[in-house]
Amino acid sequence: MGRFRIVGINGSLRRVSINGAVIDAAVDLAPGDVVVEGYRGLADLPPFNPDIEDAAASEPVRSLRQTLAQADALVISSPEYAHGVPGVLKNALDWVVGSGELIDKPVAVFNASTRARHAWESLVETLTTMSAVVVREASITLPLDGRRPDAAALAADAAVADAIRTALASLAAAVASRR
Numbered sequence: 755m756g757r758f759r760i761v762g763i764n765g766s767l768r769r770v771s772i773n774g775a776v777i778d779a780a781v782d783l784a785p786g787d788v789v790v791e792g793y794r795g796l797a798d799l800p801p802f803n804p805d806i807e808d809a810a811a812s813e814p815v816r817s818l819r820q821t822l823a824q825a826d827a828l829v830i831s832s833p834e835y836a837h838g839v840p841g842v843l844k845n846a847l848d849w850v851v852g853s854g855e856l857i858d859k860p861v862a863v864f865n866a867s868t869r870a871r872h873a874w875e876s877l878v879e880t881l882t883t884m885s886a887v888v889v890r891e892a893s894i895t896l897p898l899d900g901r902r903p904d905a906a907a908l909a910a911d912a913a914v915a916d917a918i919r920t921a922l923a924s925l926a927a928a929v930a931s932r933r
């Protein structure tokens with residue numbers, strides 16, 4: 755088990771997703787002292803409702819909160835939809851605004867497209883507002899526009915693999931510097 759536990763979140767629910775491939779590649783490429791684990795519960799979360807935020811929160815919400823609480827850091831890779839953050843991802847973040855699992859937590863925000871900019875900026879703004887620590891040097895844009903979603907191919911691409919490895923090392927360093 756590595757010294758740094760990083761949870762990877764893909765903002766896309768597509769079965770064959772380039773952002774999913776990026777997270778899967780991060781799982782495979784994690785350096786020896788880092789473990790990256792993909793969170794796959796985004797589709798199971800109910801729509802956020804402040805009325806049921808606390809005691810009545812459902813199992814998927816409690817599981818999300820526990821997963822985030824146990825993580826040292828997060829990697830989020832998300833598509834842009836209509837210049838915004840996908841609703842399913844924002845929904846997940848809304849569930850932890852009040853419960854606070856992201857407070858002071860280092861987060862790397864990956865962008866798999868050179869065309870998309872608004873969603874990345876919006877995500878950084880939301881995370882910062884939630885008091886997460888967006889680690890800029892670990893927040894990379896990968897020029898994967900038009901690439902087939904294949905984690906093995908991404909891991910075999912020296913430039914992509916190096917960028918992901920370096921980002922994970924920067925994220926781990928940010929965790930270490932806060933301990």
Ligand SMILES: Cc1cc2nc3c(=O)[nH]c(=O)nc-3n(C[C@H](O)[C@H](O)[C@H](O)COP(=O)(O)O)c2cc1C
Pocket residue numbers: 766767768770771772773774832833834835836837838867869870871903
């Ligand atoms: C409803 C919808 C809206 C989109 N809006 C944008 C957009 O505003 N800007 C952009 O760069 N790409 C946009 N895209 C393209 C997606 O960001 C792109 O297909 C991305 O690779 C999907 O990621 P995924 O493979 O992980 O699902 C949109 C796609 C969909 C389905």
